[in-house]
Amino acid sequence: MKTVNISLVGVGGQGILLTSDILAKTAALDGFDVKKSEIHGMAQRGGSVISQVRFGSKVYSPIIPDGASDLLVSFERLEALRWRHLLAPGGKVLVNDINLTPVTVSSGQQPAVTDLTERLAAEYPGARYLNAQEIAEALGNIRAMNMVIAGAVSTLTPFRAEVWRQAMRERIPAAFIDMNLRAFDAGRTALAGNEE
Numbered sequence: 001m002k003t004v005n006i007s008l009v010g011v012g013g014q015g016i017l018l019t020s021d022i023l024a025k026t027a028a029l030d031g032f033d034v035k036k037s038e039i040h041g042m043a044q045r046g047g048s049v050i051s052q053v054r055f056g057s058k059v060y061s062p063i064i065p066d067g068a069s070d071l072l073v074s075f076e077r078l079e080a081l082r083w084r085h086l087l088a089p090g091g092k093v094l095v096n097d098i099n100l101t102p103v104t105v106s107s108g109q110q111p112a113v114t115d116l117t118e119r120l121a122a123e124y125p126g127a128r129y130l131n132a133q134e135i136a137e138a139l140g141n142i143r144a145m146n147m148v149i150a151g152a153v154s155t156l157t158p159f160r161a162e163v164w165r166q167a168m169r170e171r172i173p174a175a176f177i178d179m180n181l182r183a184f185d186a187g188r189t190a191l192a193g194n195e196e
Helices: 016-029 077-082 116-123 132-139 142-154 161-171 174-193
Strands: 004-011 033-039 048-056 069-074 087-096 128-130
Touching: 004 016, 004 077, 004 087, 016 033, 016 048, 016 142, 016 161, 069 077, 069 142, 077 087, 077 116, 087 142, 128 142, 128 174, 132 142, 132 174, 142 161, 142 174, 161 174
Parallel strands: 004 069, 069 087, 087 128
Antiparallel strands: 004 048, 033 048
C-alpha cells in the first residue's frame, strides 16, 4: 500500500497532538507502519501547531514533503490558508469552521486577513467544513472539540470506527473516555450528514 500522508494544523491548545496520537495509534492497530512528527512553534501562546502522520506498508520518514498531504485537517480557518502548500494535488481538506485570532495579529505584528472566506473558497473549492466547537458545546464539553474533529477525520480514512475507538480507549484516561467517544461519534455523524 502506498504511504498515506495526513497533516493536522491549528493553534496551541486545540488538542492537535492528542488527535494525531490517536490517528497514529489507529493506523498501528490496523497493522500499518506509522511515523509521526510534530512542530509546536509557540504552541503555549496560541501559535501554530502542526502534526503529521504517515502510514503505509513501510514508511521511512516522519516528514511529509510540501505538496504531498493526501488529507489536510485544519482545526481553525486561518491555519488552513497558512498551510495550503502542504496539500497534494487532488488531496482532501477538512476545516473546523471557527476563527481564532492568531497572536501575531492580536499583538499587531501582522494585519488580520479580511477576505478569509473568499480565499478559502478559492484555494479549497472541495473542502469539507464542520463547526466542531459548536458540536462539543452542545455535548457539554468544549474541550472535546478535538475528538469531534477526530470523528470527522475517521470518515475520511480507511480505518473502521471501532479501531479508532480502541485507540482512544488506549490513549485517553478512563475518566474522560465516555465524553470523548460521544464527541467522536458526533463528529462522524456531522460529517456524514453534510456530504456534498
